Amino acid sequence: MTGNFFKGKSVIKIAGWIMAGILLACVFAFILGIGVMYLWNWLMPDIFGLGTIGYWQAFGLILLAKILFGFGGHGESNSKSKGKKDKIESKVKTEQDNLYNEWWDSEGKNKFDEYFEKKKNEKEES
Secondary structure, eight states: OHHHHHTTOOHHHHHHHHHHHHHHHHHHHHHHHHHHHHHHHHHHHHHHOOOOOOHHHHHHHHHHHHHHHOSOOOHHHHHHHHHHHHHHHHHHHHHHHHHHHHHIIIIIHHHHHHHHHHHHHHHHHO
8 A cells, every 4th residue: 555655756745755654753752741740740740749840751651661561452353353353262162062062962961971970979978
């Protein structure tokens, strides 16, 4: 898809898109850091008695949280792999059910009846 988007565009336009993307990412990071800083300074000192933090400390907290808790989902590929996993599990479950039913029909009921009689005799003896 990316190849089609840039096809026939000049190098200057492509560089402009890249610069706009970088600028947008920087603005988003700046706003997120400011937001975390203000939320921290508003809540944490009163609730937990912690000190206030500056912008770079807030930005560092965001990076630390991303490192510790992950960098988000994997978008579409994550849902696709989940769908494949569900299909595989469903197929395995169906195979297990079929094998169980086959086992029950051939020998399972007899084994259960033997076990039941054994427990009934043990109960009568005690």
